[in-house]
Amino acid sequence: MNIINTGASARWIYTSDSAQPFQGLSPSVETIKTVCRSHHVCHRAEAAVLMTGPTELSKRNKWLGRALPLLLSIIPLIAACRRDMMNQPKAKPLSESDFFSDQANARPIPPHTVAWRNARENDAFYTGLTNGTYITELPVKLTPALMARGRERFEAMCAECHDRTGSGNGMVVLRGFPQPPSYHVPRLRNAPIGHFFDVITNGYGVMYSYATRVEPEDRWAIAAYIRALQLSHNANASDLAVAEQQKLESRK
Secondary structure: OOEEEOOOOOOEEOOOOOEOOOOOOOOOOEEEOOOOOOOOOEOOOOOOEEEOOOOHHHHHHHHHHHHHHHHHHHHHHHHOOOOHHHHOOOOOOOOEOOOOOOOEOOOOOOOOOOOOOOOOOOHHHHHOEEOOEEOOOOOOOOOHHHHHHHHHHHHHHOHHHHOOOOOOOOHHHHOOOOOOOOOOOHHHHOOOHHHHHHHHHHOEOOEOOOOOOOOHHHHHHHHHHHHHHHHHHOOOHHHOOHHHHHHHHHOO
């Protein structure tokens, strides 16, 4: 083997322990970035070196270089082959049980369980009920912003069935879906506002729950807007302020 170091600081030590000058290289040479160490002693080069002729060590290193990534990828698989967690005693959620009286391993959430940071102390706000009775007063402040939000959410989430006036002739109804009752019938005009919040939350008849689609704040905004639709649909001129009545009379 012949080695050359461009920094001229490495030496190849033969078995005779006598330093030999670097010899000229043959035309077929291979560039490497360090000097491989075999059974002879070799100083590490500080610069790129050239070496000729593969040695047994270089062949072995080349094989290890190819095999090492494969070995590293196999180690996690070997470590993950322990089946302790799979084989441990456990109850599958939908399997039968001899321990519980209802023969089901899936257990209901214990009463009064509260999700972390999700305590809801205001029952009227989150249920529309007080002591099991629908509330009759809006539990949030009535503002123009609330009404605007209620209209936007109503037209996005409710008008498909109830139409924009609340008469129950929405687009999906015109295509065969069951028609909901009009908000303007006496039963719903006299219904407490908590009723509308409860229906949005829990559903009613063929209407499914919108609890996962509409936040509680938006449910109250929609309920307030429904009240506005009912008032506008059944309003009388005598209900208006005097100035508004005069404007209305001037347009006749």
